[in-house]
Amino acid sequence: xxxxxxxxxxxxxxxxxxxxxxxxxxxxxxxxxxxxxxxxxxxxxxxxxxxxxxxxxxxxxxxxxxxxxxxxxxxxxxxxxxxxxxxxxxxxxxxxxxxxxxxxxxxxxxxxxxxxxxxxxxxxxxxxxxxxxxxxxxxxxxxxxxxxxxxxxxxxxxxxxxxxxxxxxxxxxxxxxxxxxxxxxxxxxxxxxxxxxxxxxxxxxxxxxxxxxxxxxxxxxxxxxxxxxxxxxxxxxxxxxxxxxxxxxxxxxxxxxxxxxxxxxxxxxxxxxxxxxxxxxxxxxxxxxxxxxx
Amino acid sequence: xxxxxxxxxxxxxxxxxxxxxxxxxxxxxxxxxxxxxxxxxxxxxxxxxxxxxxxxxxxxxxxxxxxxxxxxxxxxxxxxxxxxxxxxxxxxxxxxxxxxxxxxxxxxxxxxxxxxxxxxxxxxxxxxxxxxxxxxxxxxxxxxxxxxxxxxxxxxxxxxxxxxxxxxxxxxxxxxxxxxxxxxxxxxxxxxxxxxxxxxxxxxxxxxxxxxxxxxxxxxxxxxxxxxxxxxxxxxxxxxxxxxxxxxxxxx
Amino acid sequence: xxxxxxxxxxxxxxxxxxxxxxxxxxxxxxxxxxxxxxxxxxxxxxxxxxxxxxxxxxxxxxxxxxxxxxxxxxxxxxxxxxxxxxxxxxxxxxxxxxxxxxxxxxxxxxxxxxxxxxxxxxxxxxxxxxxxxxxxxxxxxxxxxxxxxxxxxxxxxxxxxxxxxxxxxxxxxxxxxxxxxxxxxxxxxxxxxxxxxxxxxxxxxxxxxxxxxxxxxxxxxxxxxxxxxxxxxxxxxxxxxxxxxxxxxxxxxxxxxxxxxxxxxxxxxxxxxxxxxxxxxxxxxxxxxxxxxxxxxxxxxxxxxxxxxxxxxxxxxxxxxxxxxxxxxxxxxxxxxxxxxxxxxxxxxxxxxxxxxx
Numbered sequence: 001x002x003x004x005x006x007x008x009x010x011x012x013x014x015x016x017x018x019x020x021x022x023x024x025x026x027x028x029x030x031x032x033x034x035x036x037x038x039x040x041x042x043x044x045x046x047x048x049x050x051x052x053x054x055x056x057x058x059x060x061x062x063x064x065x066x067x068x069x070x071x072x073x074x075x076x077x078x079x080x081x082x083x084x085x086x087x088x089x090x091x092x093x094x095x096x097x098x099x100x101x102x103x104x105x106x107x108x109x110x111x112x113x114x115x116x117x118x119x120x121x122x123x124x125x126x127x128x129x130x131x132x133x134x135x136x137x138x139x140x141x142x143x144x145x146x147x148x149x150x151x152x153x154x155x156x157x158x159x160x161x162x163x164x165x166x167x168x169x170x171x172x173x174x175x176x177x178x179x180x181x182x183x184x185x186x187x188x189x190x191x192x193x194x195x196x197x198x199x200x201x202x203x204x205x206x207x208x209x210x211x212x213x214x215x216x217x218x219x220x221x222x223x224x225x226x227x228x229x230x231x232x233x234x235x236x237x238x239x240x241x242x243x244x245x246x247x248x249x250x251x252x253x254x255x256x257x258x259x260x261x262x263x264x265x266x267x268x269x270x271x272x273x274x275x276x277x278x279x280x281x282x283x284x285x286x287x288x289x290x291x292x293x294x
Numbered sequence: 295x296x297x298x299x300x301x302x303x304x305x306x307x308x309x310x311x312x313x314x315x316x317x318x319x320x321x322x323x324x325x326x327x328x329x330x331x332x333x334x335x336x337x338x339x340x341x342x343x344x345x346x347x348x349x350x351x352x353x354x355x356x357x358x359x360x361x362x363x364x365x366x367x368x369x370x371x372x373x374x375x376x377x378x379x380x381x382x383x384x385x386x387x388x389x390x391x392x393x394x395x396x397x398x399x400x401x402x403x404x405x406x407x408x409x410x411x412x413x414x415x416x417x418x419x420x421x422x423x424x425x426x427x428x429x430x431x432x433x434x435x436x437x438x439x440x441x442x443x444x445x446x447x448x449x450x451x452x453x454x455x456x457x458x459x460x461x462x463x464x465x466x467x468x469x470x471x472x473x474x475x476x477x478x479x480x481x482x483x484x485x486x487x488x489x490x491x492x493x494x495x496x497x498x499x500x501x502x503x504x505x506x507x508x509x510x511x512x513x514x515x516x517x518x519x520x521x522x523x524x525x526x527x528x529x530x531x532x533x534x535x536x537x538x539x540x541x542x543x544x545x546x
Numbered sequence: 547x548x549x550x551x552x553x554x555x556x557x558x559x560x561x562x563x564x565x566x567x568x569x570x571x572x573x574x575x576x577x578x579x580x581x582x583x584x585x586x587x588x589x590x591x592x593x594x595x596x597x598x599x600x601x602x603x604x605x606x607x608x609x610x611x612x613x614x615x616x617x618x619x620x621x622x623x624x625x626x627x628x629x630x631x632x633x634x635x636x637x638x639x640x641x642x643x644x645x646x647x648x649x650x651x652x653x654x655x656x657x658x659x660x661x662x663x664x665x666x667x668x669x670x671x672x673x674x675x676x677x678x679x680x681x682x683x684x685x686x687x688x689x690x691x692x693x694x695x696x697x698x699x700x701x702x703x704x705x706x707x708x709x710x711x712x713x714x715x716x717x718x719x720x721x722x723x724x725x726x727x728x729x730x731x732x733x734x735x736x737x738x739x740x741x742x743x744x745x746x747x748x749x750x751x752x753x754x755x756x757x758x759x760x761x762x763x764x765x766x767x768x769x770x771x772x773x774x775x776x777x778x779x780x781x782x783x784x785x786x787x788x789x790x791x792x793x794x795x796x797x798x799x800x801x802x803x804x805x806x807x808x809x810x811x812x813x814x815x816x817x818x819x820x821x822x823x824x825x826x827x828x829x830x831x832x833x834x835x836x837x838x839x840x841x842x843x844x845x846x847x848x849x850x851x852x853x854x855x856x857x858x859x860x861x862x863x864x865x866x867x868x869x870x871x872x873x874x875x876x877x878x879x880x881x882x883x884x885x886x887x888x889x890x891x892x893x894x895x896x897x898x899x900x901x902x903x904x
Contacts, residue, residue, distance in 0.1 A: 034677055036826075082873055085881035093616065094880035097833045100826055101876060104869035112862055226684070226822065233681045264729075268692035271685035278682055279670050294337070294346050294378070294775055344779060370781035382776035384769045386838075395769040398762060399781045405790065408761030409754055415761065422762075462780050 005137050006259050007252065012143040012212065014251020015150035019205035020228030021235070021243035022157065023198030029174040029238035030194045033092065036099040037078060038202060039225015040106035043218060045071045045203030046210040047110060050121055060124035067203040075199025076192050078102055084188070103222075110218035118217045121210035142212045149208065153201065154244055161240070170194060174238065223267075227254075230274050236287025245285060295358060297322040297498050298374075298466055303342055303352035312338045313522045316352070320466070320515075325492055326500045327513035327530070331542060335522040336502045337379055340468050343500075344376050345369040357465060371399060373465035377455040377472060379502075385444035389435055392443050392454055393426040396461025401425070429457045432494065433487065449480045453487065460495060467491070469501040473508050481505055485512050510534060518542065562756050565841045566749060572848075573745045592855060594809045597744025598802045599851050601751045603831035603843035605798035608755050610829065611838030612764065613791040614771030615672070616680040619687030620799050621824035625815055626663050627656035627800025628807035629694055629726070632735040635808065636725050637701065639736060649738040653747070653804045660800020663690075664793035672788045684822050694731075694815040700724040731814035732807075739809040747805055748844075751798050755840060758794065767791045834875060 020042060027035045045067040052063035082102050086095040127141030161167035172180040173190045181187050209224060210216050227250060235246025250270060257269035277285065296319040303316040313335045320326045328336050341347045343354060345366040354362045361372050375396075384392050401422050403414045430436045433453040438446060443454060452472055459467055472488070473481045485508055491497055503509050509516065509530070516533040518525040520542045526533050533539055576593065579585045602624060609617045631652040638648050667686050674682055698709040702722030709715035713724055726732055758764045766787045769777040778784055807813045817823060831850060835842030853871065857864035878884050 028677075034680075082877070085877055085883060088882045089880040090882075091833075091837055091880070093610070093829075093833050093837060094876055096616075097830055098873055098876040098880075100830060101869050101872035104865065105873065108866040108869055112866060230681060230685070233678060237677065262696070264696050265692060268689045271688050274685050275670075275682055275689075278674060278678055282674055282678065284678075292775065294341055346775075366778040367781045367783060370779060376779055378776065378779075382773045382779075384772035384776065386772050387765065387768055391765055392769075394762075395765050395777070395782065396780045398766055401762075403762060405758070405761075405763050408763055409757045411757060418762075458776075458780060 006255050008139055008143060010252030010255035011248055012146045013255060014248035015146045016205050016209045017228045017231045017250050018150055018244045018247025019201050021232040021247045023202050024229050024232040025237055025243040026194050026198050031191055033095045037102035037106060039221040040103050041071050041199050041202040042206035043221030044106060045206035046216050049207045050119055050216055054122050064124060064207050067207060068200045071203035072196045072200040075195040079192055079195040107218045118215045121214040121216045123211040124207055125211050146208045233284055234274055234277055236284030239286040242284060242286030296320055297357055299355045301353045303349050305342060305347055305350045311522055316524060318517055320498060320500060322498055324498055325513050327509045327516045328502045329509055329516060330519035334519040336519055337470060340470055344374055370462055375459035375462045375464035376468035377459055377470055379470040381451050381455055383443040383451055383454060387443060388440050389443055389454055390426050390439040392458050393429055393461045394422050396458040397422050400463055429461055433457050449476055467497050467499045471502050473503060473505045481508055488512055558760055565752060569748055593741040594739050594744050596848055596851055597748050598806045599847040600748050600844045601802040602799055602828045603847040604751050604755055604840055605795045606828050607832045607840055607843045608791055608795040610832050612759055613767055617683040618680045618822055618825045619683030620828050621820045622687030622690040623660040623664055623796040623799035624803035625690050625694060625820035627660040627803025628813060630659040631656035631804040632732045632807040632813050633725055635736050636732060653801055656800040656804035657797040661793045661797030664796025665789055668789045668792040687822055687825055691815045691820045695729050697726055698728050699726040733812045735807055735813055739805050744805055747801055
């Protein structure tokens with residue numbers, strides 16, 4: 001029975017990773033950059049909800065909405081100020097390092113405002129837990145909400161990309177920026193939109209993550225950010241279904257690793273699985289392997 | 295015995311038959327042209343001959359040795375060197391260093407010798423510089439020896455690629471559209487250079503080219519490729535007057 | 547013709563001399579300042595770490611700038627160098643070996659094991675490209691750190707015992723000695739590192755890297771960076787040279803680890819010192835100093851290490867300022883628009899200088 005609980009917990013954690021990984025994968029697909037600051041946007045989202053709900057006592061709905069809006073704007077601002085000027089830089093490493101700088105910046109601003117001590121995040125979820133199999137399996141409300149939210153967002157995103165003009169523009173830009181521009185697509189706007197969506201999702205992920213693991217510090221987003229990045233690569237970076245599958249698999253592996261092998265080794269196991277996957281499938285599970293033409 | 299012989303060479307990509315039943319025989323010292331419309335599979339033939347692709351069937355022999363399915367570097371060491379249609383220089387290295395990379399397998403010293411700067415390092419490096427400069431002179435690049443390859447004008451980049459290929463001391467030199475992007479004067483000059491390379495290095499050359507003036511002017515034999523198959527093969531003048539070839543080029 | 551090649555040799559030679567000279571001059575000035583008593587103990591404490599970071603940055607530049615592959619696991623190799631050498635020094639502490647010789651061997655051991663790991667990891671990993679390579683190196687770095695954290699090694703009269711659970715599991719006899727204690731790491735490593743040794747190791751690192759770059763092997767490595775397909779076509783063995791660059795880079799990171807470990811009384815594998823954060827910090831040094839620019843790596847690592855310390859007076863704001871400075875410097879150095887603007891300003895400046903001269 002504990003196996004099933006672990007599995008459900010894994011899927012729940014994996015859903016959070018998937019939401020974060022979506023941001024990574026979309027930004028990578030379109031701007032071809034690793035947005036190292038993405039993990040810290042999660043932390044910002046969580047802090048905004050924390051301030052709204054725990055400090056100011058507003059309702060969780062307002063708290064979450066405020067976080068999503070603020071992070072969306074933050075994502076666009078970061079893109080405009082820090083990344084856009086470097087889009088045509090001679091080395092792709094330039095924007096990577098700038099992203100690291102933005103990551104430090106967000107962490108240190110949070111550190112100044114909130115201090116280094118962990119804050120106890122009050123869950124925004126008021127759904128009751130469900131007990132199955134005579135109470136042997138206990139599924140928390142957070143778990144249910146996380147999984148359901150993730151599925152709804154995934155479905156919405158797929159619809160958005162496949163059915164709307166803006167979504168199609170995103171696909172076009174990720175395929176070939178130059179050609180998209182020639183076809184009259186607003187490339188800058190599309191990239192900004194991608195950052196907006198990715199950061200908004202990161203805010204949701206931050207709130208869900210901290211509802212399940214209620215300890216919030218300026219560094220909260222760092223490790224989940226890295227793991228979500230691993231999940232995105234795992235699924236094939238640039239692929240949206242890949243981010244979902246990669247995220248959920250990663251969550252399950254992590255929880256099982258903690259439960260059955262060693263809690264200290266859980267991270268190492270996650271990384272080891274990633275290495276094995278990439279060595280077998282160098283472009284990830286759903287990624288396209290592009291070979292250079294001679 | 296022919297220097298290069300390919301028999302029944304073929305390769306498929308997925309369902310596409312890129313090259314089919316390709317046969318060629320190139321005698322030592324000859325200047326041989328491979329022509330055909332765009333997408334006929336000429337560069338694919340080069341890629342097969344140099345081990346970039348492994349042929350699905352067929353045999354390639356160089357100087358009597360079977361080189362079928364060998365890796366690119368093994369084929370280079372066996373004696374085939376090439377240039378590329380879209381120039382591939384080591385752009386952040388100097389012109390002379392590009393050539394020295396070509397000399398890599400012919401003049402060597404160990405890593406430790408290099409790091410500790412033992413006397414052999416200076417001796418071999420001096421030889422390498424001298425030999426590289428000789429090659430650069432052939433192509434009129436000696437003044438630009440210290441320029442970054444990326445900063446060379448287009449025509450000189452093409453020449454440097456040939457110099458680099460020659461530095462590997464090949465028996466057979468493959469040139470993939472050496473005159474692409476050159477003006478008529480540059481093309482004429484290039485023709486002279488190719489002739490000179492053949493005489494001076496006693497080289498056998500196979501080239502892909504669209505410029506019919508160049509092909510007609512320097513190639514002794516031609517193979518025409520169309521839709522991955524050999525359309526016609528033989529002496530240059532015969533091939534260029536073949537009605538089939540004219541049809542393939544001009545369409546019906 | 548002779549002139550040209552001579553000119554080039556002279557230019558690289560002069561360039562290298564400047565780099566060595568800069569390091570030596572910094573050392574001499576620092577020594578004078580220290581003996582004059584005008585250096586705070588805080589800065590004195592930073593001297594060995596500065597050498598460590600400079601070695602790390604130079605060695606990572608070999609992978610990132612010369613080989614052209616992005617590695618985010620450099621701290622992992624440093625970790626291996628640190629732990630293997632500290633282990634050796636602890637084991638040999640009570641032997642008859644003089645401490646200088648012991649440290650010499652410790653350096654060789656650290657470099658050797660880090661290099662071997664570089665080779666072992668490089669074989670599967672270097673087939674990957676770009677960001678995939680980056681994330682896998684990051685993964686390896688994290689695994690190394692994680693494994694070191696749960697490793698217990700002890701010694702008694704029966705030899706060495708290894709466990710990945712706890713001290714009890716080592717099954718040692720009573721007078722056995724636990725050397726590596728899991729998350730508590732190694733304590734009491736002899737304090738063999740010094741600023742002088744750090745500078746010597748930095749100079750050796752420079753010597754190896756600069757001479758490698760300007761040799762036959764270095765050319766092959768850079769040829770692979772610039773165009774792998776063309777390098778293959780002229781007979782360059784791609785895997786061999788990629789592995790060579792990667793493992794030499796790893797071995798030198800191991801040397802930095804040795805220096806680091808023998809400067810501390812307690813060596814533990816924390817996210818801070820051997821995690822991906824450290825790898826990223828070294829990468830920042832490399833990119834800011836100029837990709838492929840060895841001297842730049844040293845300058846950037848010194849400036850970026852000292853900057854937070856110089857800002858110490860600003861207390862809470864120092865890391866904030868650090869991050870803003872980093873972003874602004876990146877934009878200033880790399881944004882095409884900024885580069886254009888800088889060139890314009892420089893041209894105008896030159897013009898006005900000329901006018902004045904006339």
